[in-house]
Amino acid sequence: MARYIGSLCKLCRREGFKLYLKGERCYTDKCAIAKRPYAPGQHGKQAKKPTQYGMQLRSKQALKRIYGVLERQFRRYFEEASRKEGNTGENLMRVLETRLDNVVYQMGFAVNRRTARQLVRHGHFLVNGKKVDIPSYRVRPGDVIEVKEKSRSALPIKQGIELAQKANRKLDWIEVDYNAFKGTFLRLPTLDEMDVPVDLQAIIELYSK
Incomplete structure (x- = not known):
């Protein structure tokens, strides 16, 4: 599957806000968007008034980049969300989350998320006691995600735990026991509980044309 292999910091600068693609660096003064808060390229400093289509496109691109999803898969997620009852934007975010x-x-x-995708692909996690190596696998309420015993000493996993504890990351729909290297997906989050840095209505309008 095709994946973006360019500079991750350029993606944040292009969208105009932090996408938190590089882990700990994003929380420090070394973050590229903190140093250069404008779009990349020789015309990046030239402020242009975006069109309605431009704002819709940027919202879609930002959300895709945050979750590391390509266009075809993202469109499938949107179509699935639009078929369900309720708010399409909330349904879309739940699919991604x-x-x-x-x-x-x-x-x-x-x-x-980029490192998480690699770790899942390499088979470092169990879901309800069974190995799952598909990043797009859909977790359901009540599912228990656990780091395989042989993988608990892996540096990327240790770094993730250290950063989460340092940032004091807590979500009401997830319960985590770092001592046991496992967590439980308690329930589906509501739209108010999810950190949505983009205009979901703009994405809906873009795909509804």
Whole structure:
């Protein structure tokens, strides 16, 4: 599958806010967007008034980049969200939040979603006692995610736990026991509980054209 292999900091600068793609660096003064708060490229400093389509596109691109999802998969997620009852934006966010790689990140077992995706692919996690190596696997309420015993000494996992504890990351729909290297996905989060840095309505309008 194709993946972006360029500079992650450029993605944050392009969207105009932190996407938290690089882990601990994003919380320090070394963050690129803190040093250069403008879009990359020779015309980055030239402020332009975005069009309505431009704002819709930027919202979609930002959300895709935050969760590391490509266009075809993102569109499938949107179509699934639009078919469900209730708020389409909330449904879309729930689909993204229940991906296994995201849950691993939110539990604090990886410094960012990119690392979480790699760890899942390499088979470092168990879901309800069974190995799952599919990053897009959908976690359900009540599922227990656990680091395999042989993987508990892995540096990326230790770094993730240290950063989560340092940042005091706590979510009401997730319960984590770092001493046991496991966590429980308690329930689906509500839209108010999810940190949504983009305009979801703009994404809905873009795909509804």
